[in-house]
Amino acid sequence: MGVATARTVSLFGATGHLIDVQVDIAHGVVATALVGRPDASISEARDRCHSAVVNSEFSWPSTKRVTVLLSPADLPKSGPHFDLAIAVAVLAADGTVPPQALEKVVFVGELTLDGRLRSVPGVLPMTMAARARGITCVVVPEPQADEASMVPGMAVIGVRSLRQVVAHLRDEEIPHAPPVEPLTSASLLSWRGDRRIGELDMADVLGMADARYALEVAAAGGHHLMLSGPKGAGKTTLAERVPGLLPDLGLEESLELTAIYSLSGGLPPGQTMITRPPFRAPHHSASRASLLGGGTGRVRPGEVSRAHHGCLFLDEFPLFNADIIEALRQPLESGEVTIVRGEEAATFPARTMVLIACNPCPCGDYHPSHRDNRCTCTELRRREYRRKLSGPIIDRVDITRHVEPVPPHEARDPLARPEGSAAIRARVTAARERQAERYAGTPWRLNADVPGPALLRQWPLSEPATRTLENRVYGGGLTRRGATRVHRLAWTVADLRELDRPDGDEVDVALRLRLGDPLMLGSTVPAR
Numbered sequence: 001m002g003v004a005t006a007r008t009v010s011l012f013g014a015t016g017h018l019i020d021v022q023v024d025i026a027h028g029v030v031a032t033a034l035v036g037r038p039d040a041s042i043s044e045a046r047d048r049c050h051s052a053v054v055n056s057e058f059s060w061p062s063t064k065r066v067t068v069l070l071s072p073a074d075l076p077k078s079g080p081h082f083d084l085a086i087a088v089a090v091l092a093a094d095g096t097v098p099p100q101a102l103e104k105v106v107f108v109g110e111l112t113l114d115g116r117l118r119s120v121p122g123v124l125p126m127t128m129a130a131r132a133r134g135i136t137c138v139v140v141p142e143p144q145a146d147e148a149s150m151v152p153g154m155a156v157i158g159v160r161s162l163r164q165v166v167a168h169l170r171d172e173e174i175p176h177a178p179p180v181e182p183l184t185s186a187s188l189l190s191w192r193g194d195r196r197i198g199e200l201d202m203a204d205v206l207g208m209a210d211a212r213y214a215l216e217v218a219a220a221g222g223h224h225l226m227l228s229g230p231k232g233a234g235k236t237t238l239a240e241r242v243p244g245l246l247p248d249l250g251l252e253e254s255l256e257l258t259a260i261y262s263l264s265g266g267l268p269p270g271q272t273m274i275t276r277p278p279f280r281a282p283h284h285s286a287s288r289a290s291l292l293g294g295g296t297g298r299v300r301p302g303e304v305s306r307a308h309h310g311c312l313f314l315d316e317f318p319l320f321n322a323d324i325i326e327a328l329r330q331p332l333e334s335g336e337v338t339i340v341r342g343e344e345a346a347t348f349p350a351r352t353m354v355l356i357a358c359n360p361c362p363c364g365d366y367h368p369s370h371r372d373n374r375c376t377c378t379e380l381r382r383r384e385y386r387r388k389l390s391g392p393i394i395d396r397v398d399i400t401r402h403v404e405p406v407p408p409h410e411a412r413d414p415l416a417r418p419e420g421s422a423a424i425r426a427r428v429t430a431a432r433e434r435q436a437e438r439y440a441g442t443p444w445r446l447n448a449d450v451p452g453p454a455l456l457r458q459w460p461l462s463e464p465a466t467r468t469l470e471n472r473v474y475g476g477g478l479t480r481r482g483a484t485r486v487h488r489l490a491w492t493v494a495d496l497r498e499l500d501r502p503d504g505d506e507v508d509v510a511l512r513l514r515l516g517d518p519l520m521l522g523s524t525v526p527a528r
């Protein structure tokens with residue numbers, strides 16, 4: 001009697017798969033069957049679609065047998081956004097709209113019983129998945145048209161009701177419909193946004209030459225950084241300024257990141273693409289689900305994914321739960337996080353720079369060498385606290401830097417004009433371009449991404465530099481893994497100095513960065 005296929009996308013984490021919704025209308029037992037592993041949210045679609053079609057004054061083939069087949073059959077499918085594709089496929093199979101109008105179109109949207117559309121989360125990653133499969137047009141709830149339009153080369157049709165969708169497919173005049181409610185999302189309210197971070201400038205940070213340089217190197221090579229120091233030394237002040245040192249996101253990076261926020265509950269209407277690197281600072285009491293992803297109902301991306309292409313700041317690091325720290329290891333190694341629930345696995349990207357801050361003791365006042373040591377902690381608690389500073393994440397930190405409060409004479413120096421973030425960002429950007437050029441054709445972009453063996457084979461140090469490093473390893477001051485990290489850092493130092501290859505001096509600076517020794521900037525960093 002009639003067959004038609006409409007398409008939509010099913011999401012697993014941030015990965016989308018194209019789903020064919022094939023409707024077959026035939027004589028037989030009057031019923032609507034839904035096959036192909038729909039979950040409960042899609043099973044309810046049958047009733048919603050039926051009401052929406054009838055209440056939009058179209059006919060539903062109610063004297064026939066309607067079979068809705070979702071394929072590929074082996075993928076689990078979920079979400080109320082299947083409604084629109086199912087309704088449109090039924091209308092096409094029944095002859096209300098021409099079936100060929102559904103070719104190369106993806107339909108996304110939940111239907112209300114009276115035939116209006118509802119916004120759904122994840123429109124951006126769905127549109128990205130559609131584009132990757134050669135689809136050139138998406139139909140989405142009107143408030144989400146901006147979000148879908150971020151994907152280059154995609155024609156986007158924003159609609160308010162099923163009747164408007166049918167009018168588009170029949171090339172008719174679009175009937176009026178009341179506006180669709182945008183998605184409101186509590187999770188987006190915690191997003192600190194570009195502006196807040198953009199306002200924070202290195203020009204406000206007095207003194208701290210060593211720490212400033214450490215931040216610059218971390219930003220240039222994408223290295224993880226640990227700042228330690230007593231209360232009020234400026235650790236948070238420094239860490240919050242790291243995203244300001246990073247260049248704007250490229251188009252693909254921007255899309256990936258915005259897709260993650262789209263999944264967290266949709267972007268507010270009018271929200272443009274996220275183009276600046278994010279800065280996320282979860283509290284040490286954060287749950288595993290909020291940090292890594294998960295939660296009840298739909299699996300949501302966690303802080304480590306919201307920090308994708310930006311910074312994850314773990315302030316008061318020793319107070320984080322040890323299990324959670326352990327669980328962060330996988331995303332930090334692979335650049336993505338996989339959450340398994342039942343037979344479903346959701347994968348989200350999570351390539352981020354980790355910034356860690358810690359105090360010398362729980363009260364934060366321990367100055368072993370000072371006369372005014374006001375620490376009130378017992379030796380046992382101090383040791384307990386410091387013991388947390390070993391383990392899987394700390395092992396992966398490339399740069400450690402101890403900071404002390406800036407002495408008053410430096411803080412009050414009327415001639416001090418600290419360099420601003422824009423100037424540092426320009427050097428970081430140039431250094432990143434050198435890396436991108438060097439690693440062109442590989443999966444890596446930054447020095448921090450390159451695995452040890454590839455580094456040794458393809459991008460070795462100079463002869464004398466290798467000797468300097470080897471001597472440190474034989475002398476017992478450095479592990480083999482530490483040496484690889486120094487090797488990567490030396491490349492970043494060389495990239496910032498616009499050198500073709502790191503030499504002994506770059507290795508020396510890298511060693512100091514790694515081991516937390518003073519940098520002696522006057523002698524080792526050339527004048528700029």
Ligand SMILES: Nc1ncnc2c1ncn2[C@@H]1O[C@H](COP(=O)(O)OP(=O)(O)OP(=O)(O)O)[C@@H](O)[C@H]1O
Nearest residue numbers: 204205206208230231232233234235236237364406
């Ligand atoms: N080098 C600096 N230049 C300008 N202001 C600074 C500097 N260091 C610290 N401050 C100021 O001192 C205050 C405390 O700094 P901050 O919060 O960064 O310290 P912290 O090391 O994170 O301390 P805590 O261990 O308590 O978290 C902030 O208001 C900050 O602006």
Ligand SMILES: [Mg+2]
Nearest residue numbers: 235236237315
């Ligand atoms: Mg702080």
Ligand SMILES: [Zn+2]
Nearest residue numbers: 361363375377
């Ligand atoms: Zn203390």
